[in-house]
Amino acid sequence: MSVTIKDIAKIAGVSYSTVSKALNDSPLVKPTTKSRILKVAKEMGYEPNYAAQRLVSKQTKIIGLIWPTIERVVLSTLVTNISNEIRKTPYSMILSVEPFEASLDTFKRFQVDGIIFFDEHIDISIESNHIPLLTYGVAEKKVNHYPIIDANHEQAMFEAIKYLHSNLGHKKIAYIGDFSKTDRMQMEKLNGFKKAMKHFGLTINHHFLVDTKGLDWYDGYYAVSKLLESTERPTAIVGGSYDISGGIIRGIKEKQLQIPNDISIISYDNIPQMANMEIPLTSIGVPIEQLATEIVHSIIELIENKNLHPNIRKMKPELNIRKSCGRVNT
């Protein structure tokens, strides 16, 4: 059995209610006894029992994160950042990698104070039993059932094309990404690309729109290989994700093409790893730490105030210029 405040009380020679106060840093207990109690507690390896705390105080100080697709690098980086950010607050985080519904169930049982999830293609009007729910995903025109942190993929694409076109003179720009019809984030990226091209009066060569049908390294690799087989080549490529872009780089190199001399590449996702690639990648997207910070602050605000204003938070993407883009060759 684990150690309780009663055990501590016995050893420290005080009543357990005093122990409780000391543990909660109450001003009602004398500093000397307080520190003595704390010392004993530490020695005994005391850990408060969430169930008991929850039962009386209606709070667990736990945030649950649902993450069924654990094998994607970008998300794992985000999760790490969220975890680090939460560690700076009084809350802790636990994670469930089970399917959405099962995860929700587990978290309900634990009565976590709030839940974060990634809205990839879940279509849910969720019964969360009043547990505050926050999603990182895409704000829709229609009703949103819960607050959303939106990385503003459309805007990001706009900035990417603007840079490529207005600053560097590119006209023949390709997009290599996942054309999923169910993953809203991916849909937004593709959509944003098309819109931006149109905005700058650029025509989209349809064979410059390459569906990777996935988000992994080799998806990007295969896609770019196919794209470059044609003699009609783009002067710049926008890669739909970190992993995809990694594959794109290799595919380009394999064709003996130079980056950025022969071809420029700009990648979606703004994570530090971008700088460590074979060629430091110019990238676009909301910086991952900002995203994490916003997500964490928002869920806590939601937990503590029971609402969030505004309910939808669109983040501001940033362009990170590194070494993979150059002026177009004329």
Add this chain to the structure above:
Amino acid sequence: MSVTIKDIAKIAGVSYSTVSKALNDSPLVKPTTKSRILKVAKEMGYEPNYAAQRLVSKQTKIIGLIWPTIERVVLSTLVTNISNEIRKTPYSMILSVEPFEASLDTFKRFQVDGIIFFDEHIDISIESNHIPLLTYGVAEKKVNHYPIIDANHEQAMFEAIKYLHSNLGHKKIAYIGDFSKTDRMQMEKLNGFKKAMKHFGLTINHHFLVDTKGLDWYDGYYAVSKLLESTERPTAIVGGSYDISGGIIRGIKEKQLQIPNDISIISYDNIPQMANMEIPLTSIGVPIEQLATEIVHSIIELIENKNLHPNIRKMKPELNIRKSCGRVNT
């Protein structure tokens, strides 16, 4: 406030202990009253308070998994498999990505029934407050403080060399892996390689032993590039992990070398993704599903019997022959 069993009792005109029994489908309560109570409960929208349940029943049916290094593919595949396996049992799994000690604290507070962790380079004689602890790691000669599932890396290396040498005739074999002095799994692999080479009377060219200083894709890539700069090349390479091997393949291709004609490669780690690489990789290691199954069954056995026999379980590595190894050119 939400509805409790007392509220139900009042409406249904019974005592609340009867309600409790009815809700738990106890045979001690008459079917008619049981169904009446259930009906009332449903009408009132009763939701059990898990904190209260947990407080009294001493069981959570939750297994905690500690996983501080979430960005490695092999482990995320293992975690997925473990999660799937646990889902077949009455248990659920939650995960903590915080540093080891912090995770342990969190799980203690949750009173999880058991904890799984990856023993990468934690040197712990842990105070788990009697929560059953199981590790996936390397069994040591000295005392082990808790049960271990050991993937038997040494044996795996032996099988790899045996195949390469006895079946395919290779003599000039290189090992590209992480030579960490703190990560026991990596130490075992290197050690196993050396032992096996010796066993088969093969000499180790020291420049065929390449330290990647990491476990990522580009670590393998850089390492093999360096290795292949020399004119004295191996005819076969053993890659220390899935990610490393991915990089090795690219590095080899870049030098215009054919796999397996010019050079054979066999990778450590036995995960399905191996088949999806550019070249389906022949690999060695305990099949990941077997590993997951063993881990899950063991922790549950440990939870339910309070002990595990045997305390150390060495798994049997399997060779998966795919398309990356060929007979040595003579």
Add this chain to the structure above:
DNA sequence: TTGTATGCGTTATCAC
């Protein structure tokens, strides 16, 4: 077959 009483580990409200 049903009801009563007790305790799980905490916090919080009182007295002392």
Add this chain to the structure above:
DNA sequence: GTGATAACGCATACAA
């Protein structure tokens, strides 16, 4: 400052 004591919602041994 400190210590009893009453909740919190539930399961369960025991009584009826």
